Amino acid sequence: MLLTTAPDTPPLPTTTAAQILNLLLPHHRTTDRARASAEAFPGQLRRITDFVREGAPIVFTLPGFPCKSPNPAKTLGHLPDMGERLSLAFLDALCTEIGRIHPPGAHVVICSDGHVFGDLIRVPDDHIDAYADELRALIRESGLHHLSVFDLRDVLGDLPHDTxxxxxxxxxxxxxxxxxxxxxxxxxxxxxxRGITRFLVEDTADFHGTRSALQRECRRRAYGVIQRSRAWGALIADHHPYAVRLSIHPQPAGAAKFGIRLLDAPDAWTTPWHSAALHEPDGTWTLMPRARAQRLGRLVHRDGRPSHFERSGSGGQRSAATARR
Structure with a gap:
C-alpha cells in the first residue's frame, strides 16, 4: 500500500498578516503603556491581508526624514549622518524579515516631507534638497533595495518651492x-x-525676543505644521492608496497610522533628524541631542563629515568597523 502525504496547506492570508504585524510590534512608537497584540490593529491587518491575498509585495509609506533640525545643539549638520544610516538599514532589514514570511517581500516608500513645511520650520530649501538627495545616495550605495524616497519633486517637479x-x-x-x-x-x-510646539521651540537657535514670545510664535507655527502634515498625508494617500501607513510620531493602538520607532531614544518623540547618534560600549546606539552626546563621547567622522559620537570604552576598532558598514 502506497503511503501518500497531503500537500502542505498554505497559511491563511489573515494568519500571515498577523505574523507580519508581529514583526512590527516590538518597534511600535506609542505612548501607550501596555504593548498591544496584533488584533488591536484591524486597519493594518486588513491592508496587509490584501497584499498577501494578491501575492504582491507589501508597500509601506513613511512620512518623515524631512531635513535636519537647524539647531546646532541638536544635530551635526544639515546632511544625513549615522542616525539616518542606521534607521534606513533598520527599515530595509525589517523588509527582509517580512520576506521570510511573505516571499513577495515588502517595500518602504520614505515620503520625505521637508519642503512641505520648510518655511515653517525655518530650514532653507537648498538644505532640504541636499538632505533628500543624500538619502537617495545612501540607499543606493548601501544596497538597500527595499527602500525608495518620494518627495514634492516627484509630484510637482521643478516649480518654485513656495508654489x-x-x-x-x-x-x-x-x-x-x-x-x-x-x-x-x-x-x-x-x-x-504640544510635541511639535516643543520641537519648534527647541529648534529655534536665533530668536531675539522673550521666551514667552517664542512660545507664542511656535504655537502658531505648530498649527501650520500639522495642517501641512495632514495635507502631505492626503497627497500620499492619493499616490499610494493601498499602502500601509507608518508614522514617526507616537500612535495609539488601533490608529489609522502605525507609529514606528527607528532607533532607541530617551522618549517616544526623538528622531534621527532632531538628534545625533551615540555608540554605546555594548555596541548599541542611542539618539540624543548633539550637545549631550558630545559630553558623553568623542566625535567620529565618516567620508570627511561628522557622523556620530562614540562613548568612551566603546572600543575604537569595533566602532570604526561599524561606521564603515
Whole structure:
C-alpha cells in the first residue's frame, strides 16, 4: 500500500498578516503603556491581508526624514549622518524579515516631507534638497533595495518651492478652525500639537525676543505644521492608496497610522533628524541631542563629515568597523 502525504496547506492570508504585524510590534512608537497584540490593529491587518491575498509585495509609506533640525545643539549638520544610516538599514532589514514570511517581500516608500513645511520650520530649501538627495545616495550605495524616497519633486517637479507648498496646502490641508477644535477635543491631536510646539521651540537657535514670545510664535507655527502634515498625508494617500501607513510620531493602538520607532531614544518623540547618534560600549546606539552626546563621547567622522559620537570604552576598532558598514 502506497503511503501518500497531503500537500502542505498554505497559511491563511489573515494568519500571515498577523505574523507580519508581529514583526512590527516590538518597534511600535506609542505612548501607550501596555504593548498591544496584533488584533488591536484591524486597519493594518486588513491592508496587509490584501497584499498577501494578491501575492504582491507589501508597500509601506513613511512620512518623515524631512531635513535636519537647524539647531546646532541638536544635530551635526544639515546632511544625513549615522542616525539616518542606521534607521534606513533598520527599515530595509525589517523588509527582509517580512520576506521570510511573505516571499513577495515588502517595500518602504520614505515620503520625505521637508519642503512641505520648510518655511515653517525655518530650514532653507537648498538644505532640504541636499538632505533628500543624500538619502537617495545612501540607499543606493548601501544596497538597500527595499527602500525608495518620494518627495514634492516627484509630484510637482521643478516649480518654485513656495508654489508647491501653496498647492498642497490649498488642496489638502484642513482649515485652521477645524484643527483648533480637534486640538481642544482629541487627546492624540493635542499631544501632537504640544510635541511639535516643543520641537519648534527647541529648534529655534536665533530668536531675539522673550521666551514667552517664542512660545507664542511656535504655537502658531505648530498649527501650520500639522495642517501641512495632514495635507502631505492626503497627497500620499492619493499616490499610494493601498499602502500601509507608518508614522514617526507616537500612535495609539488601533490608529489609522502605525507609529514606528527607528532607533532607541530617551522618549517616544526623538528622531534621527532632531538628534545625533551615540555608540554605546555594548555596541548599541542611542539618539540624543548633539550637545549631550558630545559630553558623553568623542566625535567620529565618516567620508570627511561628522557622523556620530562614540562613548568612551566603546572600543575604537569595533566602532570604526561599524561606521564603515
Amino acid at each position: 508647491k507648498r501653496a498647492h498642497v496646502h490649498d488642496r489638502y490641508a484642513p482649515t485652521l478652525d477645524a484643527l483648533r477644535a480637534e486640538v481642544r477635543t482629541d487627546a492624540p491631536t493635542l499631544a501632537l500639537y
